[in-house]
Amino acid sequence: MTSQKKPRKVIPIVSDTSQEEFVSLYEAQKKIYPRSTSGYFTNWRWITLWITQVVFYGMPWLEWGNRQALLLDITTHRFYIFGLILYPQDLIYLAVILIIAALALFLFTAVAGRLWCGFSCPQTVYTKIFLWIESKIEGDRAARIKLDSAKLSVNKVFKKWLKHFVWISFSMWTGFTFLGYFTPIRELIQNIMHVSLGPWETFWICFYGFATYGNAGFLREQVCKYMCPYARFQSAMFDKDTLIVTYDEERGEPRSGRSRNVNAKEKGLGDCIDCSFCVQVCPVGIDIRDGLQYECISCGLCVDACDSVMDKMDYPRGLIRFSTQNGISQHWSKHEIVQKILRPRVLIYSAVLMLLCIGFAVSLGLRSSFTVDVLRDNGVMSRLVPDGNVENVYRLQITNATELPETYRISVSGLKGLSVVSKKEFKVKAASSRMFSVSLQILDGSTNSGSHKIMFEIDAVGKPEHVSEQSIFYLAR
Ligand code: SF4
Ligand code: SF4
Structure with missing residues (x-):
């Protein structure tokens, strides 16, 4: 029997007395039990899962010299990213990294739709891990x-208890690893082993652990459907040449169940045998045959499921496939679809992204290995010293952003006869800041009274690096 495409259901509630019809806007949440499948995209999901998880769980254990390679140390205001150390004044670099990541996501979405969601997003990756454990x-x-529908029994309680025990253990390890990006992970594990974890560390491990447990164990696809902002604004980045998972309606309809021996063409049937395998494997519980839906995370599982059915039926694969709206409607070949990738939107995103990356690399390459902040000592504006000179006192903060101790030499320019009378060379330990007091003097009467712009010239001894910082030398009337 041929079944027609079903319209989406609404729940009419008819009042007996008034005969008015109400449509409930609330849809009761049904638990989804995705069926497992195998195939090309399933394999790729496992590959990306392993890669992302090995990186996530392994990265905090990587060493760089004698410290953690990637450590966002908020308490000391230092971000260690392999050989790079960023300080609060370098936050612009982090902002640019985030902008580059956002733009890369826009570009990727314009080309390949929601492949990120289906293959790399932590929410879908952890949901897959939790489903696998389940x-x-x-x-x-x-x-x-x-x-789930069976009565309470020892077997049921044991299986549920075991599942939640494994889920919670895994979640806590995830919370611990996450915190290891912000606190040295080796110290953290020592603290756990000696039961000396601080209250904040305990709180954050539990917070991230239970967030993982709740999101991947219970909320699952609802995070993608109702909470993720990316799912909402991605439609603005889609066009008819964006890669999506799509059902070939022209080929599949009219759908109908049948045995392998039935000649579908003679009976006027499409290739869809209405087995609902594609719906059963879908982790967000949708029917891709209803058309493009914002819930679809492009995981490709329905493609694998349908291909396995097509193989059994001896039909060509690809009734559900990755294609584009134009590709499907205009019967384009794979080659024609790929050719359409280089469209104006993609070229603009690529050009902006490339410019940003080049600018970022150049600015990082030219970045000085030390920074200097000059503060005037407001307690002593200007004073006459016994040898007939006028003196101003400054406080210089030098931040050494390298991983070796450095020596810095200070001189001054901008006012004839002005010189540094205090110590001129200062040592600063690796990856640290120090504050120094510097006195400048000039012969009284050698220049006009009032404010004079001067420059502090700071050189890293034995290196070609130099920093100039402007300040004011003040001569009282
Ligand atoms: S419709 Fe297919 S590609 Fe989309 S989420 Fe469901 S299984 Fe994944
Ligand atoms: S898996 Fe393929 S054949 Fe089965 S219902 Fe889905 S589209 Fe039709």
């Missing part, structure tokens, strides 16, 4: 449905 303990889709 299926190992409770069984695949049918077994899980059966277990």
Whole structure:
């Protein structure tokens, strides 16, 4: 029997007395039991899952010299990114990194749709891990449905307890790893082993741990559907040449169940055998045959599921496939679809992204390995010293952004006869800041009274690096 495409359901509530019809805007949440599948995209999801997780769990353990390679140390206001050390004044670099990441996501979305969501997003990756644990303990889709609807028994309680125990243990390890990006992870594990974890560290491990447990164990696809802002604004980046997972309606309809021996062409049937395998494997619980939907995370599982059905039926693969709206409607070949990738929107995103990356690399390359802040000593504006000179006192803060101790030499320019009378060379330890007092003097009467612009010239001894900082020398009337 041929079944037609079903319209989406609304729940009419008819009042007996008034005969008015109300449509409920609230849709009761149904638990989704995704069925496992195998195939090309399933394999790729496992590959990206392993890569992202090995990087996430392994990165905090990587060493660079005698410190953690990647450490965002908020308490000391230093971000260590391999050989690079960023200070609060370098926050612009972090801002640019975030802008580059956002723009790369725009570009990627314009070209390949929501591949990020389906293959790399932490929410979908952790949901996949949690589902895998669930299926190992409770069984695949049918077994899980059966277990959930079964009466309370020792077997049910044990399986549920075991699942939640593994989920919580895994979540806590995730919370611990996450905190390891902000606190040296080796210290953190020592503190755990000696039961001397601080209250804030305990709080953040539990916070991130339970966020993982809640999001991947319970909220799952609802995060993608209702909470993720990317799902909402991605439609602004889509056009008819963006890669999406799509059902070939022209080829599939009219859909109908049948045996392998039936000649579909003779019966006027499409290739969809209405087995609902594509719906059962979908982690967000949608039917891709209803058309492009914002819930779809482009995970490709329905493609694998349908291809396996097509193989069994001896039909060509690709009834559900990655394609574009134009590709499907105009029957384009793969080559024609790929050719359309280089469209104006993609070229503009690419050009802006490239400019930003080049600007970022150049600015990072020219970045000085030390910074200087000059503060006037407001307590002593200007004073006459016994040898007939006028003196101003300054406080210089030098930040050494390298991983070796450095010596800095200070001189002054901008006012004839002005010289540094205090110590001229200062040592600063690796990756640290020091404050120094510097006195400048000039012969009284050698220049006009009032404010004079001067420059502090600071050189890193034995290096070609130089920093100039402006200040004011004041001569009282
Ligand atoms: S419709 Fe297909 S590609 Fe989209 S989320 Fe569901 S299974 Fe993944
Ligand atoms: S898996 Fe393929 S054949 Fe089965 S219902 Fe989905 S589209 Fe139709």
